[in-house]
Amino acid sequence: MRTLGNLVWFCFLGGFWSWLLWLVASALCFISIIGIPWGRACHNISELAGAPFGKEAINRRELTLKRDIGTSVFGTVGNLVWLLLIGIWIALAHTIAGVACCVTILGIPFGLQHFKLAGLAITPIGKAIISNEMAHAAREANAKSTLAQLRSDA
Template structure:
């Protein structure tokens, strides 16, 4: 079931979302200060490409991760989380869209605190 969900995900926008996250990572990596944030965008792009059957474990970050998560949350995170929450809510309106909405809720979690998050 996860394989079929991932294929449908790719066909109906997953590949575009992954490309957008990848391009955001490239833009952030232009400056030295933005490299850690760009690397997180690459991690999210890989997760967005194939999300079904994978889970997020938040936490496990040290003092540096805490500082980067705070900066991320202020600059990027809250907008990304709200966007994914709204898209997830729209998908959850229909029964067929619920699995895709749940994936967007996972992206919202990762969009808030990407540093120290593990994707299994």
């Protein structure tokens, strides 16, 4: 079902254009050395934009349990700069496409994918694109770890 959804998404409901939009944004960011973190984030998101069914974006700190530059204060500052310069426009484009898809009942799953990409367009730095199953397993392992730590503190 994921494959069929991704095929319909890519060919008919904005997947190709979303993928292309994120790749162009990535290429523009890679032009300067300063833009490399944004270019890397855009390139990762282009993978999700091309085939969003069965994948999701997860915070890298939540996935690896380690802090890195993208999940630190520098990542937050980078996300704010991104939001003010480009992110708001990409988020707006995905929101409009999502509303247009949600006009019909059959388009609702595709509209939800546009909304997922719109949310990701606001804060792309510090995210990893993984399968839904891996994201669920990472969150479950984090919850168990946090619960064990809370129980040992009490």
